[in-house]
Amino acid sequence: MALSAENQQPPVVVVMGVSGVGKTTVARLLADRLGLPYAEADDFHPAANIAKMTAGTPLDDRDRQPWLRALGDWLGERAAAGSGGVVTCSALKRDYRDVLRAACPDAFFLHLTGTHDLVGDRLAHRTGHFMPPSLLDSQYALLEPLRADEDGTALDVGTDPETLVDRAVAALAQRNR
Template sequence: MSAALRPRVLVVMGVSGSGKSSIALRLRDELGWPFQEGDELHPKANVAKMAAGIPLTDEDRGPWLDTCAQWIRERLEAGTGGLLTCSALRRVYRERLGEGRPGLHFLYLKVPEVVLRARLERRRGHYMPPTLLPSQLRTLEEPGADEPALVVPVEQTVDETASDVIAVLRRLDTQSS
């Protein structure tokens, strides 16, 4: 289904509970591009802070964003494409990740707050508690029209959302041909 797609790096972004990992893993299965869970790149101090219910500061996020940016650069240079989950909540974070690099796009998963709260209350085994959602929502700057972002309202199943994303990527390929 996706063999003809031009490899690119997609940063699957959004607040906690938006479905970043589920959608990115489904896209990985469909596209065969390398996948990196951004949460796994956080320094231990960040994980401990979030697990304690303390929101991260921009200073806390800096080293993590730099590690994510390195992963993105490596995939772009290799030409393999890639899928990275990363909240990328603010424009300055997206710029730090490499906004403007050819082949890099942000996939913003837009989910209603009531759905996010319900998902986080049900989630088990993740270090970030639901009490940090308000902090993330306050920090969130949705991508602007001038950013290389695909905005996807997540109102369907993971499979349907992934299919919609692949259809958009096909259109991008057609437009750039």
């Protein structure tokens, strides 16, 4: 991706959305395409959060705060180092995104969206993940889509991951003009 003269820094991208929308797949492909470091938000959860979700109990805002701060630290470190980076994070509420932006004001949010039926079907067929499909409704209930004043874009996941990455790269290039 070519960077404009006014923004020579590689981007710091948060791939966001409800569980099962394809954040990990798209984020890994995007990081590979752009040659950026990648981090999986699930790796930042304290053990207590994972145990709670595995048991089918949604996290509350207090549970999410240390996780969001750790993710924000990772984003801020990538921005400060000038390396850029791509991280997955549900970032369902504006307040959560604000925590991330406080640590990394230049974060770009790539919101992956999809119908409840499509995402529910993906979750029902996913194996090896602690997040049960029963929590999808709670995630949609919390979801606050990006607002006009937030730096980012929304992409519908009704297409293949490579096309989504093409669209994400185009959105980042547009941002840098």
